[in-house]
Amino acid sequence: MNSRRAKSDGDGDRPVISRRRISESTIRRLSIYYRALSALEGEGYHTVSSKDLARREKLTPAQVRKDLSFFGSFGTRGLGYPTKELKTRIAAILGVDQTWNVGLIGAGNIGSALVSYKEFQKQGFVINAIFDNDQRKIGSNHKGIVISDIKDLAAEVKKRNIQIVVIAVPAAAAQQACDVAVEAGIKAILNFAPINLKVPNGVTLRTENMAMEIEYLSFTLTNHMRPIPT
Amino acid sequence: MNSRRAKSDGDGDRPVISRRRISESTIRRLSIYYRALSALEGEGYHTVSSKDLARREKLTPAQVRKDLSFFGSFGTRGLGYPTKELKTRIAAILGVDQTWNVGLIGAGNIGSALVSYKEFQKQGFVINAIFDNDQRKIGSNHKGIVISDIKDLAAEVKKRNIQIVVIAVPAAAAQQACDVAVEAGIKAILNFAPINLKVPNGVTLRTENMAMEIEYLSFTLTNHMRPIPT
DNA sequence: AATTGTGAAATTGTTCACAGCA
């Protein structure tokens, strides 16, 4: 049943997920499936086929099945996937079946927007600490969260068991903020500054570069191109 | 020197850029090179090699050369690329050598943050219209830009020659906002709502999904994985 | 001596196509 052939991945044992390295695109699509399943569940579908998911998200059915197959066999031949259960499984794979404590560095425009961003909260990402280096902001209260001095980051990370740090400071200050987070033992960083940060091995960094996306649009407009299907 | 050699798109001749389809990843990296070159120029480098660029952005030299080669031969063997000129060339390719008029739909948290986002302005993306459907917001002034009723979007698009629309409304309202933009003739849309929007052929849509990025982090933390190099 | 530009090779990712099951 569980076609999981435990595999060794270098040396020791290796988990569930593996033998083959899961690609970044597969993980991204898992997020997509998760959101689609939430919607489908709300629409009353008890069962969903790879075709349904594919049509809804503009992918191919084979792609959906292949992605899911890396993690196990969740479907029933002839029937499809049980909506609710598949959603639960994907939530477990993505780790959104738990709460993550998130620290935010930077209480500026983007930072403020993120504190109110519903989608984070809905998925269990709870911002419970905000850091800044502006003395005028420190000590003040933002949506019920006190803004701390970035100097106290390590202490707060420990005290509040913060696992993820979001960087929302200007580009010039971003590497320093990143270093502070790494120094405090953080292993996952989401960066909104338009700059390539350096992190040591073992720390996962994702950079959300909004300028890059709008430049892509400008490229297609400039070159009269048909959009490259995403 | 607008090096844009007009091209027909389907049968006839094909431009500079092309004959081979430029991949999305190449375009993204062009944005990266552009930013790196701006920095290098500021640091006083007159010349830069593919190796320099690669090291700086954690890519391979071959990748840099291959990407650039799709658009022409900008370098000198033995020497490298002229920093300033390469930057100018890439700016022309990306279309950031001109000003783009951007309309923003949604005057909420994310929308407000975008209006103040320096990186957009720096690259020539000027938000000069804001739309909302909340009567309390309409008519008020946000950073010098009057908030208009979304009903007037088509008229404003025409009047202000708006070429790009940014959607920053809740997921439930996003498709409708998108339809309005498409109806007004917009060909490039940047969407911040966590939902897969439908657009007709000929319209380029990019979706910036912040939840997806943080879920990726949660995945790596959950699975004790080494980060997949980006 | 150094570095580009680029075919060819290697790798990675996607789609096909079909056996296996419900």
Next chain:
DNA sequence: TGCTGTGAACAATTTCACAATT
């Protein structure tokens, strides 16, 4: 019959490796 799960075929992307050039 319908749809999953998956190896094999195919396609796209990246890296290699080297001739060309300064």
